Amino acid sequence: MKFGVVVSEGPYTHQASDTAYHFVVSALEAGHEVPRVFFYHDGVNVGTRLSVPPQDERNIQEQWTALAKEHEIDLVICIAAAQRRGMLDENEASRQGKDANNIADGFRISGLGQLIEMGIQTDRLMTFGD
Numbered sequence: 001m002k003f004g005v006v007v008s009e010g011p012y013t014h015q016a017s018d019t020a021y022h023f024v025v026s027a028l029e030a031g032h033e034v035p036r037v038f039f040y041h042d043g044v045n046v047g048t049r050l051s052v053p054p055q056d057e058r059n060i061q062e063q064w065t066a067l068a069k070e071h072e073i074d075l076v077i078c079i080a081a082a083q084r085r086g087m088l089d090e091n092e093a094s095r096q097g098k099d100a101n102n103i104a105d106g107f108r109i110s111g112l113g114q115l116i117e118m119g120i121q122t123d124r125l126m127t128f129g130d
Helices: 016-029 041-047 060-071 079-084 090-095 112-121
Strands: 002-007 033-039 074-078 107-110 124-128
Touching: 002 016, 002 041, 002 112, 016 033, 016 041, 016 060, 016 124, 033 041, 033 060, 033 112, 041 060, 041 074, 041 079, 060 074, 060 107, 074 079, 074 112, 079 090, 079 107
Parallel strands: 002 033, 002 124, 033 074, 074 107
Antiparallel strands: none
């Protein structure tokens, strides 16, 4: 089975990003496919490269980056939600006249079309968060 995953809550304010991560790991271990994870609303904060959690806590961004690299998962951050929260990749930072970017390796910014495409191309769409 092919799963699409949506994460719509932030990484340190809600368990949704952790639950989604563990769901994807379990799905992959069971032989399913997860071609894309779409980060929406506060879930876009999972993809910042500037978060520095305490050493005794998990680093959810690094976990997603490693998982995506190992399994070739497309980690997409919603552009509108990201811009509202001050998250920009290099191209958007330049386009908006900003002097920095903060998108982590393995993540990319795109629009809602990627979410719709994911819904069409997968068997099930799993949503984590409100």
